[in-house]
Amino acid sequence: MISTVTEDLKQFWVQDQHFWGHIENSKWLLYVSNVLQKSLIAAQRLYDDKTVVVQEYDGRDLCCVVASLTQLLLDPHYRTIVGFQSLVQREWVSMGHPFCSRLSLVYSSDNQQSPVFLLFLDCVWQLINQFPTHFQFTETYLTVLWDCALSSIYDTFLFDCERDRGNSASVALGNPPLILRSVWDEITFGRDAYLFYSPFYHPPQPQKSHTMLYLPVQYQISCLSIWQQCYFRHMPVLEIKGGGNPQIDLFARILLSQTENENHLGNEMMPIESLSSVGSFFPFSPFSASSSTNHPSALLLSSLSLNASFHSTEIMLDSMSMLNAPD
Template structure:
């Protein structure tokens, strides 16, 4: 799995292509392919599936370790758990997964998410590993629309807060730094906010039905799609999608 500069450059190329309205369809598809972002998504899902397969079908223990254990390692282990464990596909369980596998395990959010892809700055240690994870989870939610208790709105909210947040959940690079900076004492938790009843319902998937089975995603090229809700949200209005989502919620409540 690629990380660091190659992944960040891929992200930048994709964002630049998505924000260029002058491109013809052929040129836009060419830019999309040359960014190689969807290849990174496929590679991440494939690796997570390999780890999950070893545990589920071969009943083997799996050791996953990248260079430092705080980037691609967390990406693979977290994705494998979403694939294998239905509790990680609930809103509460997914929050616990992020807290355990990304925050407490030391993913350096401050270094990796220092600036957005739209920034002209090119920081050496910046890399969208967490975004890649969220994109992979979105792919799972698209392929298994009834199996995740939360919807796209949660994933978008997590992305936004990883890069710029009024909460302290994604601050600093490690638990040690958060302790030294007294983050928990001086900031509010993102989880506390989104778990408020008046907010929580916005993040739930009205089509959710508990699925105790392992969810094996397809990683064929035709199955991996661009996350339009994120990458095209500033140039493609979401009004009709939002209205359709509200109608689905209304119909589910009535039935």
């Protein structure tokens, strides 16, 4: 797989001329669409009180994606921060998704790289984008989670299975135990944690009946968007200074803090006069309107390629980098 890095603005504008061609060739949105479609079908079947079996070769990749998304569509609990944490911990960590191999955290001649977890996070972002009042967490929470998965310092995303995780903490092998923190301990607390809570979230009201409802996600490619915060945040030339979704988010937080006692939204609120310097990639862009555009930036969705496939489906998830497929 070829990964192209734009070293200067001239190279960026050359690549920009073929932007939509690169998107089309990568088929990334097609993969997102297919995963959302499979998850919606599963949710509809469960809603109709039918049994659903999700199957693949080893059950540790796309099974995790579809099973997790199906539960997000059906159960409001998993759309909260605590619920989403328990979902990832159970369906991905405990069930043995091979994070180390898929993210290529350790070099191996047997290359098994595949951005399966990123595919899942992208699908979750599509849900947030379509149903902003149904999710307690924000896209910033998802972006930080993806960064943590790539950082190689958290126990949560560092191993391929529970056995490897247990061996790392054992002294029986003659090596000192590896002591790492859980990612949930790291990102749940801190002065910026308020950015993980959505000001648009409206907790569901208790249902008089026990009938499950599900989110009717629009999975068609025409209804999907590119996750700009995650993929384009390292490209200052693409940032909207003093605009974009962060402006809407922050003004909503200010309004809520003035009208309601929303402690988790307003404890670390920035002054209104500072909002003009907030760009569309906030909080991942410099907190200044004069950020430089000279450092290298990658037109990449990921340097990984999808190498898994659905059973009994027409597409193979073997994508190249989102913006670097050849014309």
